[in-house]
Amino acid sequence: MARILVFTRFARFAHWxxxxxxxxxxxxxxxxxGAFSLLGYERAAEWHDVLAWSLxxxxxxxxxxxxxxxxxxxxxxxxxxxxxxxxxxxxxxxHADVPHPYRRTAQARHNPLQxxxxxxxxxLITPTLWATGLLYxxxxxxxxxxxxxxxxxxVALVHTAAAxxxxxxxxxxxxxxxxxxxxxxxLKAMITxxxxx
Amino acid sequence: MSRQRGSAAxxxxxxxxxxxNLIRRGSLWAVTLVAVLWAGYAAATTGDPVRRGPExxxxxxxxxxxxxxxxxxxxxxxxxxxxxxHTEAAKQLQATTHWTWxxxxxxxxxxxxxxxxxxxxxxxxxTNWPRCTSCHIGFGWSDNSFDHRSEDSxxxxxxxxxxxxxxxxxxxxxxxxxxxxxxxxxxxxxIQAPDLIDVARYIGMPTRRNCGACHFNGGEADGAKHGxxxxxxxxxxxxxxxxxxxxxxxxxxxxxxxxQGHAVTGSRYMTKAVDTVGIDVPGHTDxxxxxxxxxxxxTPHATRHKLDDHTDKVACQTCHIPEIARGSxxxxxxxxxxxxxxxxxxxxxxxxxxxxxxxxxxxxxGEFRWQGNLVPEYHWFDGRIRYTxxxxxxxxxxxxxxxxxxxxxxxxxxxxxxxKVMRGRQPYDKVHKTLLLPHTVGDDYASYFRNMDWTSxxxxxxxxxxxxxxxxxxxxxxxxxxxxxxMVAPKExxxxxxxxxxxxxxxxxxxxxYMPGRDSFEGxxxxxxxxxxxxxxxxxxxxxxxxxxxxxRS
Numbered sequence: 001m002a003r004i005l006v007f008t009r010f011a012r013f014a015h016w017x018x019x020x021x022x023x024x025x026x027x028x029x030x031x032x033x034g035a036f037s038l039l040g041y042e043r044a045a046e047w048h049d050v051l052a053w054s055l056x057x058x059x060x061x062x063x064x065x066x067x068x069x070x071x072x073x074x075x076x077x078x079x080x081x082x083x084x085x086x087x088x089x090x091x092x093x094x095h096a097d098v099p100h101p102y103r104r105t106a107q108a109r110h111n112p113l114q115x116x117x118x119x120x121x122x123x124l125i126t127p128t129l130w131a132t133g134l135l136y137x138x139x140x141x142x143x144x145x146x147x148x149x150x151x152x153x154x155v156a157l158v159h160t161a162a163a164x165x166x167x168x169x170x171x172x173x174x175x176x177x178x179x180x181x182x183x184x185x186x187l188k189a190m191i192t193x194x195x196x197x
Numbered sequence: 198m199s200r201q202r203g204s205a206a207x208x209x210x211x212x213x214x215x216x217x218n219l220i221r222r223g224s225l226w227a228v229t230l231v232a233v234l235w236a237g238y239a240a241a242t243t244g245d246p247v248r249r250g251p252e253x254x255x256x257x258x259x260x261x262x263x264x265x266x267x268x269x270x271x272x273x274x275x276x277x278x279x280x281x282x283h284t285e286a287a288k289q290l291q292a293t294t295h296w297t298w299x300x301x302x303x304x305x306x307x308x309x310x311x312x313x314x315x316x317x318x319x320x321x322x323x324t325n326w327p328r329c330t331s332c333h334i335g336f337g338w339s340d341n342s343f344d345h346r347s348e349d350s351x352x353x354x355x356x357x358x359x360x361x362x363x364x365x366x367x368x369x370x371x372x373x374x375x376x377x378x379x380x381x382x383x384x385x386x387x388i389q390a391p392d393l394i395d396v397a398r399y400i401g402m403p404t405r406r407n408c409g410a411c412h413f414n415g416g417e418a419d420g421a422k423h424g425x426x427x428x429x430x431x432x433x434x435x436x437x438x439x440x441x442x443x444x445x446x447x448x449x450x451x452x453x454x455x456x457q458g459h460a461v462t463g464s465r466y467m468t469k470a471v472d473t474v475g476i477d478v479p480g481h482t483d484x485x486x487x488x489x490x491x492x493x494x495x496t497p498h499a500t501r502h503k504l505d506d507h508t509d510k511v512a513c514q515t516c517h518i519p520e521i522a523r524g525s526x527x528x529x530x531x532x533x534x535x536x537x538x539x540x541x542x543x544x545x546x547x548x549x550x551x552x553x554x555x556x557x558x559x560x561x562x563g564e565f566r567w568q569g570n571l572v573p574e575y576h577w578f579d580g581r582i583r584y585t586x587x588x589x590x591x592x593x594x595x596x597x598x599x600x601x602x603x604x605x606x607x608x609x610x611x612x613x614x615x616x617k618v619m620r621g622r623q624p625y626d627k628v629h630k631t632l633l634l635p636h637t638v639g640d641d642y643a644s645y646f647r648n649m650d651w652t653s654x655x656x657x658x659x660x661x662x663x664x665x666x667x668x669x670x671x672x673x674x675x676x677x678x679x680x681x682x683x684m685v686a687p688k689e690x691x692x693x694x695x696x697x698x699x700x701x702x703x704x705x706x707x708x709x710x711y712m713p714g715r716d717s718f719e720g721x722x723x724x725x726x727x728x729x730x731x732x733x734x735x736x737x738x739x740x741x742x743x744x745x746x747x748x749x750r751s
Binding site (some may be wrong): 021032033034039040042045091093094095096139151152153155156159161164167168171172177 | 506
């Protein structure tokens with residue numbers, strides 16, 4: 001057994017900040033969408049704006065950090081052991097004698113399913129939310145840049161759909177965080193940075 | 198060693214001095230900052246006195262004019278005295294809607310004005326002149342033969358009286374009462390005859406009370422007609438009208454309804470739904486301030502830019518007039534003529550009032566409903582109002598609109614506006630499918646107020662107007678839309694985001710656009726939440742299976 005640093009200090013900071021911002025964005029966003037009433041539309045909308053800008057700032061930092069450290073390679077998808085992971089979650093996890101098929105290293109901390117999911121998160125869900133969210137914010141300036149062919153309802157529809165995708169990602173992600181051995185192993189690694197391998 | 202210690206002590210002293218300096222300077226800065234902030238706060242909260250200066254300083258003292266010493270036996274005699282100096286005044290006034298009661302709408306081509314339209318209050322002027330024309334800006338319009346060219350017939354005093362004592366006789370066709378008069382007859386309510394000499398000597402620019410003498414009392418009672426105009430505007434506080442606030446800006450009507458040669462700007466017949474000219478300064482003006490934009494510009498929300506993002510679709514009035522009839526008076530919302538005609542056990546006509554003293558039934562007029570703090574109805578509005586004119590065919594199976602208007606999301610000159618909607622039931626011709634004119638005012642056999650017989654009352658009025666009448670009378674529900682623009686609330690009382698951006702908010706029924714907070718996508722909503730629940734169920738099942746497997750092992 002070896003104790004290795006899986007998540008660097010910045011990775012942990014970015015992860016938890018993003019987690020908090022995304023949760024808050026979902027709460028305020030689904031309130032704006034009318035799912036429940038907590039802050040009232042006005043405050044929900046104001047906070048949603050502030051949170052969105054904060055998250056975009058965080059993303060800017062994370063992208064720079066990722067490029068400089070080469071961490072972006074962690075997210076390149078692969079099919080190696082992909083089916084093994086699927087089999088593990090649907091079968092092996094219920095049997096103590098079946099080991100986790102993926103052994104993580106500091107250089108490759110994500111299993112193939114994670115790589116796929118995070119790729120989806122980074123390349124599809126979040127950019128869609130950014131794009132439609134920014135369009136939403138600058139709705140009044142559409143005519144100035146020739147975007148008035150769009151409709152607010154169309155933009156809102158895509159934004160809401162992407163928000164649902166985010167919520168689904170969130171639920172699955174949080175659940176799978178508790179599939180280590182012991183169950184809190186992954187969570188502990190995400191907090192301390194270290195994992196015993 | 199000692200040198201070192203000496204220099205260290207020096208350094209310490211220097212540091213100490215620096216600290217003291219910093220503290221001293223810091224506190225100086227802090228004191229200055231507090232003083233500046235306080236001064237700014239004080240200036241912002243107490244307001245500068247300059248704006249309270251008089252709007253108008255006269256260059257003539259009318260008490261010094263021999264011609265105004267009288268005696269005057271009638272209104273026209275006073276006018277003759279006025280016109281001795283103000284030679285063009287009557288001619289100017291006679292060119293205005295205040296005098297002609299006729300208005301040609303260049304957009305719709307319709308001829309409107311009080312003498313031409315039909316409404317769902319007192320219905321029509323035809324044959325009812327003396328009562329209606331008690332609010333005409335002239336003397337003696339008692340029937341169709343009134344000479345609209347007579348300069349002496351212009352009433353200068355009704356607008357320029359600054360004593361507050363000049364009144365018109367409610368049945369006097371525009372004349373003031375020349376002796377003390379009881380009105381309504383038999384009520385014990387005495388209207389004092391004004392002292393014409395006194396009034397003539399103390400004239401000035403029109404006050405809120407002058408305009409209000411007629412405009413507050415339309416529909417036969419204080420506040421009845423407009424809803425956003427009533428006697429509480431004579432001396433309003435800030436919360437009722439932020440501009441007219443007697444202790445603050447103290448605007449009069451003509452501060453916004455600017456005039457030129459007695460022509461007053463701003464007409465409901467041709468409402469300016471949006472003013473794209475913006476702030477009016479010399480060289481950049483449409484010579485009127487009868488729009489919010491003419492002083493505030495199109496994007497006036499200095500610190501809250503999101504609000505400015507609304508002004509291309511939402512009229513200022515929509516947020517800044519949160520309710521109609523916010524003063525001390527309620528406004529009329531329902532007048533059902535079909536309920537008129539009841540008599541009490543003695544066979545006499547009667548009236549019934551509610552606990553607040555508002556008439557809710559009158560044998561001569563029918564049933565009334567009143568409302569204070571009325572939440573407006575909201576509609577897209579482009580300012581193009583079309584009236585259902587006398588003689589025009591109606592569809593009695595629906596609510597008949599007294600007026601209609603255009604507007605929609607995709608029309609750049611449209612805004613969402615607040616409306617007072619006056620509803621009621623009024624007579625129509627079941628054969629000809631037209632709204633009918635009743636003869637109501639008068640002491641003659643046909644007057645409805647006297648004999649309460651619809652057939653003769655309508656026969657006389659229709660014959661007078663030269664219109665066909667089949668004799669078949671029905672009652673149809675009508676609706677009259679009044680864009681609301683007065684009684685502007687201070688900003689802290691304006692509507693907030695949540696008032697409209699919610700499921701059943703103020704704009705729930707306004708069509709043509711997607712509004713965040715109000716609208717959502719049924720299909721997406723359903724699919725989204727179903728997937729969320731499914732995912733949760735699968736996760737829980739997965740946990741259960743893991744726990745089950747672990748138990749089996751142990």
